[in-house]
Amino acid sequence: MExxxxxxxxLFFAIGFIGLVYPIIPAVLFIFGGFLIYGLFFDFSELPWWFWLIxxxxxxxxxxxxxxxxxFGVKKFGGSKAGLWGSTLGLLIGPFVIPIAGILIGPFLGAILAELAVNRSTPKQAVKSGVGSVVGFITSVFTKxxxxxxxxxxxxxVI
Structure with missing residues (x-):
């Protein structure tokens, strides 16, 4: 059993780290789930209250x-809320449409298309918003x- x-x-920890680049997976919840599984299989008393708080x-x-x-990435590069929403949708859809590369291409294209469709931005400004979405995603992955x-x-x- 051990x-x-x-x-x-x-396995839960590994899935958590895979979730950093595959946004459908709630990465941090898998990391936390690994702690819970440890408590269930071994002993919750080994993990003190301050551990759970932190x-x-x-x-x-x-x-x-x-x-x-x-x-931040979209706004820093001059994007709007539409660009942010487009980036988010592209991040969710991109990996399914273009496996692996869709993780970066999806938010990039999503931000561009949203800026062009909703705000009637210039192509140059829309591309800047797309670049900002990719910078934001990479920054987020690194930080997380x-x-x-x-x-x-x-x-x-602790253990």
């Missing part, structure tokens, strides 16, 4: 960071990756 427990914990704050931070990084590594490192430190 081996099954560790396999599940590590990890819960990280979860909240990650959800906020994800939204803010994308919005660091925070998730800290979460997992804290877990292994």
């Amino acid at each position: 081996i099954i427990g560790w396999v599940l914990v590590l 990890q819960s704050l990280f979860v909240i931070l990650l959800f906020g960071a994800d939204m803010l990084a994308n919005a 990756g660091i925070i998730q590594m800290v979460m997992v490192a804290l877990f292994f430190f």
